[in-house]
Amino acid sequence: MEEEIIIDDEMLEKVSTKYSNIPTKEQQTLIWNTECLLCFHNMNFEMMLDSSNISGTETYIKLGQEKDATCIEGFEFIKKHSNSDTNTIYFMRTQDCSELPILIQRVRKVRFAKKVYNLIEEFTPMKIKPAKKLSWRELIDYSGIPMHTNELHYTIYKNVVLYGRLKDQVYYRVITESKFGKDKYKESLRILLGKMRILNDPTRPNIFYSAIWNKDITICELPSLTNGDEFNKMVNQFIRIGDKTKVLDNPSRAKSSETDGTTYDIARIDHLSLSFVHNIPLYYTEKGKKGFDTIYPYNMISRFYYVLLNGYLEAKFPHNINYKDIAQNNQQFIKDWIKTALWFEEHWHEIENPYPEFYLDKFEFSKDSRFRDHFIDMARCFSQYARNDNEYMKLLVEYYCCHKNYEKLISNQPENQNEIFLGSVKK
Numbered sequence: 001m002e003e004e005i006i007i008d009d010e011m012l013e014k015v016s017t018k019y020s021n022i023p024t025k026e027q028q029t030l031i032w033n034t035e036c037l038l039c040f041h042n043m044n045f046e047m048m049l050d051s052s053n054i055s056g057t058e059t060y061i062k063l064g065q066e067k068d069a070t071c072i073e074g075f076e077f078i079k080k081h082s083n084s085d086t087n088t089i090y091f092m093r094t095q096d097c098s099e100l101p102i103l104i105q106r107v108r109k110v111r112f113a114k115k116v117y118n119l120i121e122e123f124t125p126m127k128i129k130p131a132k133k134l135s136w137r138e139l140i141d142y143s144g145i146p147m148h149t150n151e152l153h154y155t156i157y158k159n160v161v162l163y164g165r166l167k168d169q170v171y172y173r174v175i176t177e178s179k180f181g182k183d184k185y186k187e188s189l190r191i192l193l194g195k196m197r198i199l200n201d202p203t204r205p206n207i208f209y210s211a212i213w214n215k216d217i218t219i220c221e222l223p224s225l226t227n228g229d230e231f232n233k234m235v236n237q238f239i240r241i242g243d244k245t246k247v248l249d250n251p252s253r254a255k256s257s258e259t260d261g262t263t264y265d266i267a268r269i270d271h272l273s274l275s276f277v278h279n280i281p282l283y284y285t286e287k288g289k290k291g292f293d294t295i296y297p298y299n300m301i302s303r304f305y306y307v308l309l310n311g312y313l314e315a316k317f318p319h320n321i322n323y324k325d326i327a328q329n330n331q332q333f334i335k336d337w338i339k340t341a342l343w344f345e346e347h348w349h350e351i352e353n354p355y356p357e358f359y360l361d362k363f364e365f366s367k368d369s370r371f372r373d374h375f376i377d378m379a380r381c382f383s384q385y386a387r388n389d390n391e392y393m394k395l396l397v398e399y400y401c402c403h404k405n406y407e408k409l410i411s412n413q414p415e416n417q418n419e420i421f422l423g424s425v426k427k
Helices: 025-030 034-045 094-099 136-141 150-168 184-194 204-211 229-242 279-285 323-329 331-350 355-361 370-385 390-411 418-424
Strands: 006-007 054-063 070-079 088-093 104-112 115-130 171-176 198-201 214-218 245-250 263-265 273-279 303-309
Touching: 025 034, 025 323, 025 331, 034 184, 034 198, 034 323, 054 104, 054 204, 070 094, 088 094, 088 104, 088 204, 094 115, 094 303, 094 418, 115 279, 115 331, 136 150, 136 331, 136 370, 150 171, 150 184, 150 273, 150 390, 184 198, 184 273, 184 331, 184 390, 198 204, 204 214, 204 229, 229 245, 273 390, 303 370, 323 331, 355 390, 370 390
Parallel strands: 006 115, 088 115, 171 273, 171 303, 198 214, 214 273
Antiparallel strands: 054 070, 070 088, 104 115, 245 263
């Protein structure tokens, strides 16, 4: 293993409050298209692997003849290179994975169990130098596809998602109609920032390993497993993460009579956040399926602050766009965006909410509710986005009302407007 590589264009003495390289809405729409971000990634990180490339749980390969074979424990990595039509399978030893992200230097081809692996023999740890080149507001406003029918709700969503990726232990649930853009934005962050895992059908093993190697886990849609002992154990995993635990049981290791399974301390990734995103309950009931609030018990639901958001993306992309050119022409902006995001990741613990606490006293939660803690945490995020106290209060009220609106929705009461819940906010 060689000396760590640090990618940095230049050191800035001070950062201007106004960013000069601002994309237009039309440019931003093309930049944040998934194809463009993948082109950017391939241009700059073609030989890089990070935790988002991990496929599955810990496994092993064998080297040599059967009798004298050496067993190597590690993880499969899947990488789609720009010069190949198929995925390349890499294999990395478990003890080396703590160095992620890495730049691959040398591999050896190994055939095992009807697969061809590229066993990583030499690599270099890789790090992007953080630099605050944009404000938090600019980081939010210039991210994602900007054409949305409900800009306020989409802004709230982007704040919550990016804050959850960069700051530790943010637990939430977002409910929308389809085409809101919730998956697309998370996928964009995964491509640019890494250390995010999006699970469509969670299991205990992939939740466990995702928690080890990532800083943000998203559970998309509802699980196929909705009852039984294995489901209950998976729910307990969610509860423990929601309780800010630092230890999870490894379900892939056999239990012995002396210990209750093998456990790993996940404090080394203490920026872990967990979220659930899914469609409104009617979407599932019309298909004869159970909804989230029917599948999961209350003691799990109560650990993840839920909001009902409205609207959908309405951007239309031109045909025959050369996304490689778009990525090439906007490389500096994308690099500045990444560096700023990483700066906030390092400094969120130092940033305080500049607005008085009496603003937060206007919102009522039950005394034992974890939701109030989440709300106060998100208030700090919104305080960095808002231009003034009026906009700050507007964001808080909307975030609170979106929470109450979902409670109203699942109580089978008629559809309502956000203003209904302003009576719950003390004047």
